[in-house]
Amino acid sequence: MPHPLTFVAALRRFRRNRRGSAAVEFAMIAPMFIALLFAILESAMVFFASQVLETATQDSARMIMTGQEQNAGKTQTDFKAAVCSKIPALFDCVNGITVDVRNFPQFATVSLPSPIDANGNYVPPSNYSPGGPGDIVVVRAFYQWPIFVTGLGFNLADVSGSKKVLTATAAFQNEPY
Incomplete structure (x- = not known):
């Protein structure tokens, strides 16, 4: 049987040792x-992607506001x-982006x-009504961005x-084209 003093001495040495x-x-x-x-990183990517989508929507909506889309007889597929x-x-623009154009x-x-x-399901709207001169038009574009970091209480989904x-x-009022 080991001597009790050696066991106590070993515990003291172990407690003092800070390696590791x-x-x-x-x-x-x-x-x-x-x-x-x-x-x-994921939050930054979501905000960046959102800004890219916003810029593309604003730039494309200008074609409706100036009457280029209506005068050319373009369709929803053309606008998309x-x-x-x-x-x-x-x-993934072909399969992922949905556009919704409504006039008021x-x-x-x-x-x-x-x-x-x-129920928390995405139901894509599919309207395309760019209106005429002087109409109020709202153009919306949607994209489902995949979220990977969902644990630890952080979930953007x-x-x-x-x-x-x-x-x-x-949202804008069409010009009198």
Whole structure:
């Protein structure tokens, strides 16, 4: 049987030894730090993608506002192609972007339904009514951005399937073309 003093002495030596404590502390903190880092990067990507979609929508909506789309007899597919031509390789434009164009007689009558239903599902609107001279027009573009960092209470997703619906809107009165 070992002598009790050697066991107590070994415990004292163990308690005083600090080698490896930094590695243990890093192993405890690293997963949370890495998750926070990925959440920050994902948030930045979502905001960047949202801004790209907003810019493309604003630029494309100008063609409706000036009457170019209406005079050329363009369709919703043509307008969507115009929006997609202004977006770099950040989106799956052909299958992912949805455009919704509605006209109203005056700003007070503008009423837009949400593309997200009560169950949290994305229901893409598919209207294309660019209106005529002097009409109020609201152009909206939607894209479902995939979200990867959803743990630790951080979740940007607002529809089922861990996706965030990015929305870009342009509201204006058509010029008298």
